[in-house]
C-alpha cells in the first residue's frame with residue numbers, strides 16, 4: 001500500500017521536522033562522500049522527492065543547479081523557506097514523480113533519497129523510464145531505498161530486485177547495505193546504489 005498526496009501533506013502539516021523519521025537535519029552521508037570524491041559531478045540535478053529540502057539545499061550550496069519536486073505542498077513550502085534561509089536558489093515544485101515535466105536528457109544527476117520505495121509496484125516501470133528519460137546519457141542516479149532486511153513488505157528490496165528493475169536502463173556501479181538510526185529512533189536497513197544512465 002502506498003501513501004497518497006493528502007497523506008503526505010498531512011504528515012508534513014502535523015509533525016515537526018524532528019519528528020520525521022527520514023529528516024535527519026543533514027544531507028545523507030553517502031551522497032556527501034560521492035560528491036566529495038568526484039563520483040557525482042556538479043551539474044543540473046533533480047531531487048525526485050525533495051521533502052524538506054535538506055539534500056537538495058546541500059547540493060545547491062556547493063554549486064549544483066537543483067530542481068526539487070515533491071507531491072506535498074507543505075513539504076515544498078518548508079523547502080522554499082529553508083532554501084531562502086540558506087540563501088540558495090532552487091527550483092522547487094509541487095509535482096508527482098510519475099509525471100516529470102522536463103526535457104529529455106535535461107539533468108546530469110538524479111537524486112532519489114527515499115523516493116523509489118514509495119512508488120507503487122504497478123508504477124515502477126513508469127518511474128524508472130521517467131528518470132532514465134530526463135537524465136543525460138552517462139548521468140548518475142543515486143538511490144537510497146528500504147532493504148528487505150527490514151522484513152517483508154512491498155517496498156523493501158533485495159540487491160537482486162534492484163538489479164532486475166534497473167539494469168535495462170542503467171549500469172549499476174555499486175549496491176551497498178547501509179543502516180541508520182532514523183529520526184523516530186528506529187534502526188532501518190537500506191540499499192544505497194549509484195548507477196550510470198545507459
Ligand SMILES: C[S@@+](CC[C@H](N)C(=O)[O-])C[C@H]1O[C@@H](n2cnc3c(N)ncnc32)[C@H](O)[C@@H]1O
Nearest residue numbers: 008022049050051070071072095096097113114
Ligand atoms: C521518505 S520521504 C524522503 C524525503 C527526502 N528525499 C529525504 O531524504 O529527506 C518521501 C518523500 O516522498 C514524497 N512523495 C511521496 N509520493 C510522491 C509522489 N507521487 N511524487 C513526488 N513526491 C512524493 C513525500 O511527500 C516525501 O516528502
